[in-house]
Amino acid sequence: MAQSLSNFTDLIRSVERSAVHLEMRDVYAIPNEDERFAAWRQGHRLDPDDRESWWRPWLDVVQEITAKGVRLRRARIVSEPPSEYIRYEHSFTFTNVAAGEEIRWLPRRLSSGLALPGNDFWLFDGRLVQFNVFDGDGHWVHTDQTDDQATAGLCSDAFEAVWERAIPHDKYTA
Template sequence: MGLTSQEFEELPYQVQREALHLNMRDAYGTTTELPQLAKWQAGEVDDFAWLQPWCDLMRASTAAGKVFRRANVVSEPLSDYHQWALAIEVPMVAAGQDIRWISRRNVSTLLFPGNDFWLFDDELVVFLHYTGTGMNADFETCTDPAIIKRCRDSFEAVWALGVPHGEYRPVS
């Protein structure tokens, strides 16, 4: 079953305990991010105003004891997208989201799903499907306990190898 973009965007607001997000692509092309990435590439200063709703959610969620973790599996040297992401994730971390970076070289022996995913409260997995240019194509949902366990296990294996956002220094 697929979700609309709006249905997907509402899910983080419905988290009861924990949300896990595994990113494995080297570039994305979301309609929200592309204009901001272009400004960064042009050397413009970002005031991060566009991130405020997310940061507000992170502050409120973590104050309520909820956990939001993101693991970014990246190629090094970093793509332009991830160089930019390294900068824009600073306010997200300050707001309470726990983000780790993992070099793709360090996950060669791990097994994980073929698509990025969000895992919400160990009850719902949303697999993120993208076009070749990084645009969102579909949000596929799954509630199968065996698949949820595989996603949880793969996330935790990646997480254990990750470097916290503030300590991560990409290879040039």
């Protein structure tokens, strides 16, 4: 299934209690990040005091939904030493935290023994799972959604197991 940013924004705005996101890849090839990634490679870093320069409109949506009481958590399973992309991602994650997301990092070596789904996912209100499927080079392929309760339970358990072991963003160094 193809999904537009506006469809996803509508979906996350419909959340009433919680949204969790598990990311398990070391590289994402997201076309709208190409310029920012290239600038980061050349030494550009986001200024913590210049909120207007941060990633919009996503951070506005994060602020909106967390202000209405939705708990938004993201966990990232990463190889160490981290890939260049993960170091880039880590460099601006403070903006997500400032907007209201809770973010933790789990070194991949600490994930052995955890039952994990095969794809990154979002879990909305513990009932709707959205899998984001990527190819081997990190390009988004498609999105699958299910409200199957067994699948939602598996994803919830996997996320909570990762969350319990993971390191809060302010304590993790990439």
